[in-house]
Amino acid sequence: DTGVSQDPRHKITKRGQNVTFRCDPISEHNRLYWYRQTLGQGPEFLTYFQNEAQLEKSRLLSDRFSAERPKGSFSTLEIQRTEQGDSAMYLCASSPRASGRFTSYNEQFFGPGTRLTVL
Amino acid sequence: QKEVEQDPGPLSVPEGAIVSLNCTYSNSAFQYFMWYRQYSRKGPELLMYTYSSGNKEDGRFTAQVDKSSKYISLFIRDSQPSDSATYLCAMMPGAQKLVFGQGTRLTINP
Numbered sequence: 001d002t003g004v005s006q007d008p009r010h011k012i013t014k015r016g017q018n019v020t021f022r023c024d025p026i027s028e029h030n031r032l033y034w035y036r037q038t039l040g041q042g043p044e045f046l047t048y049f050q051n052e053a054q055l056e057k058s059r060l061l062s063d064r065f066s067a068e069r070p071k072g073s074f075s076t077l078e079i080q081r082t083e084q085g086d087s088a089m090y091l092c093a094s095s096p097r098a099s100g101r102f103t104s105y106n107e108q109f110f111g112p113g114t115r116l117t118v119l
Numbered sequence: 120q121k122e123v124e125q126d127p128g129p130l131s132v133p134e135g136a137i138v139s140l141n142c143t144y145s146n147s148a149f150q151y152f153m154w155y156r157q158y159s160r161k162g163p164e165l166l167m168y169t170y171s172s173g174n175k176e177d178g179r180f181t182a183q184v185d186k187s188s189k190y191i192s193l194f195i196r197d198s199q200p201s202d203s204a205t206y207l208c209a210m211m212p213g214a215q216k217l218v219f220g221q222g223t224r225l226t227i228n229p
Contacts, residue, residue, distance in 0.1 A: 004162075033216065040127070042207050042219030043163065056216065091162055093217075106151050108217055110162040 002026060004111035006092050012117045013082055020078045021114045025094030032075050033093040033108060034067055036060065043091055049075060082118045089113045122146050125208055125220025134229050138195040142208035142220045145189065149210040149218075152184050154193045157205045157222065166206075167193065198227045 005024045013019050025032045031050050035043035046065070047057045051072040061067075064082075069075040079086055093108040125142045132138055140154075151170055155163035167182040169175045169191075175182045181194040191210070195202055203226045209217040 006162075035217075040221070042123075042125075042209070042222050043217070045216035045218070048216060058216075089160075106211070106213075107153070107165055107168050109165060110155075112162045115160070 004092055004094055004109055006090075006111040006114050008114055009112060010115045010117075012119065014119050015082060015084060017082055018078065018080045019082060019116065020076055021090055021092075021116075022074060022076050023092030023111060024074045025092070026096075026109060028096060029094035029109075030072065030097040031095045032069055033095075034075070034077050035091040035093065035110075037089040037091055037113070038087075046077075079116075082116075084118045087116055087118045089115050120145065121221075122218050123208065123210060123220040126223055127221045129224040129226060131226045131228060132198060134198060134200060134227055136198050136227075138193075138198050138202070138225060138227075140193040140195075140206050140208070140223050140225070142191050143189055144191075144210060144218075146210075146212070146218075147186075147189070148212040150213065151211050152182070152191050153209045153217070154180075154182055155207040155209060155219075156202075157207060159205075163207055200227045200229050203227045 033048040034046040037043040049069040208220040
């Protein structure tokens with residue numbers, strides 16, 4: 001399977017604990033995005049990377065959240081001192097670099113998500 | 120007011136019906152428009168992608184964009200029970216973040 005993969009798929013943690021999620025984008029995709037989705041809502045943008053550079057962060061990304069993409073390949077999203085309000089599905093997406101090979105380089109392809117439950 | 124408005128439904132139609140899903144938006148800078156399908160507890164799956172105004176057809180799916188009215192639509196012909204899912208519209212001004220609607224929950228009854 002050559003799609004976006006995320007690990008773990010489910011995470012249950014106690015309030016105050018730290019959690020880390022991993023995303024592996026589609027190979028050759030240089031842009032990687034993180035979104036958060038709560039029940040009954042559409043995904044909301046958190047942050048995105050072009051290669052290893054983090055280019056934009058949402059106001060939703062408090063200082064308890066940090067994302068990295070150290071070598072421009074996989075990315076991690078860490079939440080420190082989790083709160084019950086952090087319970088959500090965390091989605092990762094990737095899109096390809098602009099080139100003649102792709103008919104559209106703005107299409108974003110999503111992974112299956114990591115469902116976080118904070119007790 | 121949200122940048123993208125989408126009726127959350129739920130919408131229930133009989134098998135074989137034509138389904139019409141719609142979104143309105145307020146940001147005139149949006150240029151790229153997408154429709155995603157999301158099954159329960161899964162990630163969104165890209166269905167249709169359009170740039171600027173016009174129509175695009177792919178099998179039983181047709182996407183329409185009317186930038187003058189800030190209105191986009193997705194039509195599903197000959198709907199099947201397997202089309203039952205939540206449909207999300209999404210849009211963006213450029214190679215940046217997607218802004219999603221709330222999603223419409225669709226059920227196709229056999």
